[in-house]
Each structure stands twice: as C-alpha cells, then as structure tokens.
Amino acid sequence: MKKILTITTLLTTAIFAQLNVATTYNYLGKVTKRIGGDLVKVDVLASPELDPHFITPKPSLIGKLRREDLLIINGGQLEIGWVPPLLRSANNSKIQNGGSGFLDVSRAVTLMDKPANVSRSMGDVHPGGNPHFATNIDNIVPIAELISMKLSQLDPSNQATYNKNFEQFKGKMEELSSKLKKEYASCQGKKVVQYHELFNYAMAFYGMDKVGNIEPLPGISPSSKHTLELINTMKEQKVTTILQDVYHEKKTANFIASKTGATVKIVPHDVGAVEGTDTLEEFYTTIGKELCQ
Numbered sequence: 001m002k003k004i005l006t007i008t009t010l011l012t013t014a015i016f017a018q019l020n021v022a023t024t025y026n027y028l029g030k031v032t033k034r035i036g037g038d039l040v041k042v043d044v045l046a047s048p049e050l051d052p053h054f055i056t057p058k059p060s061l062i063g064k065l066r067r068e069d070l071l072i073i074n075g076g077q078l079e080i081g082w083v084p085p086l087l088r089s090a091n092n093s094k095i096q097n098g099g100s101g102f103l104d105v106s107r108a109v110t111l112m113d114k115p116a117n118v119s120r121s122m123g124d125v126h127p128g129g130n131p132h133f134a135t136n137i138d139n140i141v142p143i144a145e146l147i148s149m150k151l152s153q154l155d156p157s158n159q160a161t162y163n164k165n166f167e168q169f170k171g172k173m174e175e176l177s178s179k180l181k182k183e184y185a186s187c188q189g190k191k192v193v194q195y196h197e198l199f200n201y202a203m204a205f206y207g208m209d210k211v212g213n214i215e216p217l218p219g220i221s222p223s224s225k226h227t228l229e230l231i232n233t234m235k236e237q238k239v240t241t242i243l244q245d246v247y248h249e250k251k252t253a254n255f256i257a258s259k260t261g262a263t264v265k266i267v268p269h270d271v272g273a274v275e276g277t278d279t280l281e282e283f284y285t286t287i288g289k290e291l292c293q
C-alpha cells in the first residue's frame with residue numbers, strides 16, 4: 001500500500017512539476033506568467049521601485065537562483081553590475097550564461113542609441129546601447145515569443161499551451177498598441193525632457209521629440225552647469241513636460257520645473273513601479289497617459 005502511494009505521489013509530482021523561473025525584472029515575470037500560467041513558478045529578483053542598474057546582490061537571491069530551471073534577463077548590459085556575482089555564487093550550471101536555462105530577451109529587439117565611441121570612463125552606463133526597450137509596448141510581443149519558445153524547449157510536453165497563451169497575449173498587446181497609438185496621436189512631435197534615458201523607446205513609439213536628459217550622461221548625476229543649459233534649452237524650445245522615474249532624486253526636476261513652468265510626470269520604468277501599474281496593460285496605458293496628456 002505504502003509503495004502504491006509513493007508511486008502515485010511520484011507520478012503526481014511529475015505531471016504537475018512546475019518550471020522554476022527567475023526573472024530579473026517584474027515586467028519579465030508578468031510576461032512569463034502570462035505565457036506559462038500554472039506551469040511556471042516565477043521569482044522576480046529586482047523590486048520595481050528600485051534602480052534597475054544597481055540591485056544589491058542579496059544572499060536570499062542566491063538561494064533562489066540555486067533552485068531555478070530558467071533565468072530570464074533583460075540584457076543589453078542592464079544587469080551587468082549585479083547578476084554575474086549572483087550567478088557565480090549560486091553555482092547552478094543550468095542558468096549560467098550559455099546554459100539551457102538562460103535567456104537574454106534583448107536578442108528579440110533592436111537596441112537604440114548605440115554609441116559610436118564607447119568609453120566607460122565617461123561614465124556612460126549604456127556602452128552597448130539603450131537597454132530600456134520594455135517601455136515600448138511593441139517590443140513586448142517579440143520578447144514574449146522568445147520566452148514562449150524557451151519554455152517549450154525546456155518543457156516540450158506543454159508546448160501547445162505555451163503557444164496558445166502566446167497567441168492570446170499577442171492579440172491583446174497588439175490591440176492595446178493600436179488603441180494607444182490612436183488615442184495619443186496628437187503626442188507626435190511633443191518635446192520632452194527626462195531624467196535618465198528610460199523612456200526613449202516609449203517616445204519613439206509615440207513619435208515624440210527628446211530634447212534632453214537631466215543627467216549629463218546616462219548614470220552621471222546632474223551638474224549645475226548642465227542643469228542651467230537644460231533650463232535655457234527648454235525655454236527656447238518651449239518644453240512643458242519632464243519625465244521623472246521613481247528611484248532618482250526629484251529635487252533637480254522640481255527645480256527645473258520651477259524655472260521653466262514645465263510639469264514633472266512620474267513615469268513607471270517597470271511594471272509595478274508606480275501604483276496602479278500591476279499589469280502589463282496598466283503599465284503601458286500609464287506610460288502613454290503620463291507622456292502624452
């Protein structure tokens with residue numbers, strides 16, 4: 001009897017075994033859950049209210065990575081400061097770069113802003129191009145397709161489910177993309193300033209015109225010289241919107257706003273970074289609203 005029970009338990013475990021997936025950012029966790037449903041268990045490593053470039057590699061994250069079957073990263077060097085040390089400590093061969101359980105979704109998109117001359121000494125945190133492509137809704141479908149293919153590769157018996165979920169997801173995202181483009185068509189050509197180069201892809205989606213960044217270079221804190229120049233440019237070009245993220249200091253944006261009369265908009269860089277953006281649909285709708293209204 002005991003033997004039969006053990007066999008039954010083993011079979012049940014085999015049938016309902018979920019894939020253990022870690023994603024670096026929340027938006028990747030949401031996409032993975034939409035494609036994998038109950039077939040996947042998702043751990044998100046970085047909280048969406050934190051600076052995505054500089055996550056503290058905590059021991060609890062190492063423990064998680066030891067158990068995972070798959071690690072999905074944004075790539076484009078966004079995680080270069082914090083994922084490699086975690087992977088070294090976790091020592092899980094499946095999810096190492098090049099392993100069957102490692103997926104870099106930047107492969108699915110074309111990176112913008114690739115610098116002609118790369119010099120880290122200048123402080124640029126984006127030497128290989130801009131990694132913040134998730135703010136453009138049109139990039140989420142190719143990313144989801146790549147995730148669906150990877151889940152099917154690791155768990156071929158459930159390929160039909162992953163495909164079906166992907167097709168459903170694709171339909172919803174394409175519908176929302178057309179709706180947002182239509183709703184904010186007047187946003188085309190609108191001039192904006194942002195703190196860090198977080199929203200270039202979203203601006204490209206709406207055809208907006210980026211006038212400048214509060215940071216003199218990506219990853220370099222504002223200087224008074226650069227801030228004064230930016231204020232002058234904004235006055236000349238009549239810029240009325242400053243895009244601010246949740247994790248940088250807001251003092252500089254507020255100072256610039258006080259000198260130019262521009263409005264500071266708090267824009268989510270990841271799903272869940274601001275209240276009311278817990279789904280991908282809410283995330284893209286909020287970005288559109290904050291950028292364009």
Ligand SMILES: [Zn+2]
Nearest residue numbers: 125196197218
């Ligand atoms: Zn960045």
